[in-house]
Amino acid sequence: MAAETSEVVRHDVNCPYCGGVFDLFSASWCSHWPVGTQSKQCPRCARCLCDHPSYREPRMWMDAPLVFQKRGFPRLFLLYL
Numbered sequence: 001m002a003a004e005t006s007e008v009v010r011h012d013v014n015c016p017y018c019g020g021v022f023d024l025f026s027a028s029w030c031s032h033w034p035v036g037t038q039s040k041q042c043p044r045c046a047r048c049l050c051d052h053p054s055y056r057e058p059r060m061w062m063d064a065p066l067v068f069q070k071r072g073f074p075r076l077f078l079l080y081l
């Protein structure tokens, strides 16, 4: 059976630190703990979102769309929408 054509294969986002654009899905997870609160690392400046001032604000989060959940994102940070 053919792959679902509507599936999102990449999701370009802007790094809030260096302004670089990268694909959120192919970026590496950072190595911070605990598991489940990790974020993606920008491949350009190698920073993750864990120390971003908005990262711990609940209003900056939404339930992730299904395509994101399939890729390991239970929730989606609004800056990465």
Ligand SMILES: [Zn+2]
Binding pocket: 015, 016, 017, 018, 019, 020, 042, 043, 044, 045, 046, 047
């Ligand atoms: Zn960056």
Ligand SMILES: [Zn+2]
Binding pocket: 030, 031, 032, 038, 039, 048, 049, 050, 051
């Ligand atoms: Zn991190």
